[in-house]
Amino acid sequence: MRRYSVFAIAREALRYHTGWERAWKSPAPKAAYDAIIVGAGGHGLATAYYLGKNYGITNVAILEKGWLGGGNTGRNTTIIRSNYLQDSSAAIYEKSRSLYETLSQDLNYNVMFSPRGVMMLAQTHHEVRGYMRTAHANALQGVQTEFITPQRVKELCPILNIEGPRYPVLGALWQARGGTGRHDAVAWGYARACSDMGMDIIQQCEVTGVRSEGGKVVGVETTKGYIGTKKLGIVVAGHSGQVAEMAGFRLPVEAVALQALVSEPIKPCMDIVVMANTVHGYMSQSDKGEMVIGGGTDGFNNYTQRGSFHHIEETLRALIETFPIISRLKMLRQWGGIVDMTGDRSPIISKTPLGNCFINCGWGTGGFKAIPGSGWAMAELMAKGEPGPLAAEFDMWRFKEGRFIDESVAAGVAH
């Protein structure tokens, strides 16, 4: 792989950009691999990348039924934060956030991580108490957050209406080192690095069955034929339930649609991410100038990658109340993604009833921010066969044993 650098740009400029090579190869599948990852979204690619980088396992295939990063990795609102309440959540999301800080250098691919700050508004007294508690918990966990006053909120985001008639802003949880990233670039950067290590990224290759013998996976049936493997990682977000069913076990997840939308581009007007959970809406401004807006989930099982119109109305009503200047903005695009929700709204990074099959799912409405940390923890689980400290609490049996990681703040919206 030729490294991207200022010298590469200069060299290519002198020869009319004819020398750029493809960022990743598209090989035909081999007969067997040491490990197969199902799902070439951010989490699957990150898992493969850290399998290679941290554990030297490079005879790996990443199978993708659609196109690379075309699921939730390409459909989220790109928010990166780690201000969670529970210790096990804060640990993995903070690991993830810290990996994002150097990800561009690590991958030699600009993922445009922008630590512009994430602000979660407190608009009820209950929320004030909740976020103060989170700020204290974060201080103990080593996650930098602070609870700030409405005046500071206004300074950080002048377009915010802090004196709304319904829910005036009473303060906010502020994580200055949170922010946004370029979601596609995260998938592309990991894919390029994986391909460079000799891994096979096989797109348009849907897994249609999981073959197992004596309680162990031996391979997967795909639309491109049977592929053998010594280890299997299932990292497919919304369709986790389907792939788990092929492998013969049921997951405690349900699939629902989450939607987002963007406005027409306007001049720079906010340089942070604002989440208003009481009124249900969150917004940031992309580098192109579009306002990136997150909506709510549908309340019913749904595999169609579109949303409901009334949710758009609810979200925009909430945001117009919070940011009156957007009231005449036109919305450009709207889309949906299928998120896999667990009972405690925390993810699953777990061994499964099949000895050499591992699952990473349940990131629900907040997977993008977790991509590097999730891949890091999943790679450790797949390489060693046992979870490391980051993944230990996120096993799938916690629902049977009552060890919930209750992040109810993550429910449905603002994740």
Added chain:
Amino acid sequence: MLLLECPYCGVKAEETELSPGYEAHLKRYGPGSTDEEFEAYMFARKNPKGVHFERWRHTYGCGKWFLAARCTATLEVFGTYPAQVGEPPAEIIEKIKARRPDWKGYK
């Protein structure tokens, strides 16, 4: 937007008039059941991509709970029926089979 006909009051209600209540025909477990049974009832809900049976409440109408047969992959509604049944009625099963010949039946 989903449109479901309330089997009690006959109103064709749109999604905003209704509240979803997730999986229908659940067998309820409580004290004395095993951990596996309780986990399956509480958390390991059916999550099919295709035919699904759900509880809905006509919240901003007659207020009654009813059940619906729906496709989670296309949002097609096969039919709705009153909640006082242990499993889907034969006529609903027939409607589903007419539309989804490959469907393996209610499990």
